[in-house]
Amino acid sequence: MHTNQFEFEPIKKDSLVVELTKRLLDYIFSGSIQPGEKLPTERQLQDALNVGRSSIREAIKVLNVLGIIEVRQGDGTYLKKLDSGFLLESIEWGLLLGERNLIDIIEARKVIEVSIVKLAAERGTEEEIKELWTILESLKESSTEEFVEIDVAFHLKLAEMARNTVFRSIFLSIQSLLRTWIKLVMKDVTDTNFSYTDHLNIYLAVSKKDPEGAMAAMEAHMDDASRRLMEVMNEKERGK
Known part of the structure; x- marks a missing residue:
C-alpha cells in the first residue's frame, strides 16, 4: 500500500x-x-x-x-x-462512536422491525401464530437472565413469518445488536412486565392479521425500547 x-x-x-x-x-x-x-x-x-x-x-x-x-x-x-453484521455486534459502540451513531442504529432497527411485523401480520400462518404465542408465554414466565434469548426468539419468529429472505437475513445479522440492546435495558430491571405487555400487543395484532395494528404496536415497542436504551447510555456516559 x-x-x-x-x-x-x-x-x-x-x-x-x-x-x-x-x-x-x-x-x-x-x-x-x-x-x-x-x-x-x-x-x-x-x-x-x-x-x-x-x-x-x-x-x-x-x-x-x-x-x-x-x-x-x-x-x-x-x-x-x-460480514454484513459485524458493525452491529455491540450497541456499546454508540458510546464509542458518539450519540449520532447510536441514534442511527435505533432508527434503522425501528424501520426493519416495523416492516417485518407488517408482513408477518399479512403472511403468518395459524401454526406460526400458535408458535409465537408459545414464545410469548415463555417470555412472561422467564427470569431476567432468560428474557434476552426469548425476546430475540420472538422477533426472529416474526422475521420468519414475514417470508422475506432479505428482511430475515438482515434480522439474523443484527441478533448480536438485539442481545446487547436488551441486556443493557434489562440489566437492572426486576419487573419485565412492561416489555411483556409490548410484546403481547404486537402478538394480538399479528394474531388478528391486522398489519396496521401490528405496525403501531411495534412502533410503540421500539419507541419505548429506544427511550430506555438512551437513558441507560446517558447514565453510562455520566458515570465515566
Whole structure:
C-alpha cells in the first residue's frame, strides 16, 4: 500500500483515542482499504494525524478487540474480512462512536422491525401464530437472565413469518445488536412486565392479521425500547 493513498486532518479534540478510533473507522469504511489489506504503519498514522504513538496504539487496540482488524506481530495490522453484521455486534459502540451513531442504529432497527411485523401480520400462518404465542408465554414466565434469548426468539419468529429472505437475513445479522440492546435495558430491571405487555400487543395484532395494528404496536415497542436504551447510555456516559 502506498503512503500517498491516505490523508487525514490533524486531530484537535481532547478525547484522542475516541476521536482516533472514529477517524480510522471512517478511513476503513471509505473504501480506501480492502479486507485483507495492510493498514498504514503506526509511524505513518502518527505523522498523518499529528498525534503520539501511544494514542495510535490505543486506537488500534480498540479496533483489534472489536474484531475489525488483525494485528500480526512483526508484520503489521490488517483489515479483517467483514460480514454484513459485524458493525452491529455491540450497541456499546454508540458510546464509542458518539450519540449520532447510536441514534442511527435505533432508527434503522425501528424501520426493519416495523416492516417485518407488517408482513408477518399479512403472511403468518395459524401454526406460526400458535408458535409465537408459545414464545410469548415463555417470555412472561422467564427470569431476567432468560428474557434476552426469548425476546430475540420472538422477533426472529416474526422475521420468519414475514417470508422475506432479505428482511430475515438482515434480522439474523443484527441478533448480536438485539442481545446487547436488551441486556443493557434489562440489566437492572426486576419487573419485565412492561416489555411483556409490548410484546403481547404486537402478538394480538399479528394474531388478528391486522398489519396496521401490528405496525403501531411495534412502533410503540421500539419507541419505548429506544427511550430506555438512551437513558441507560446517558447514565453510562455520566458515570465515566
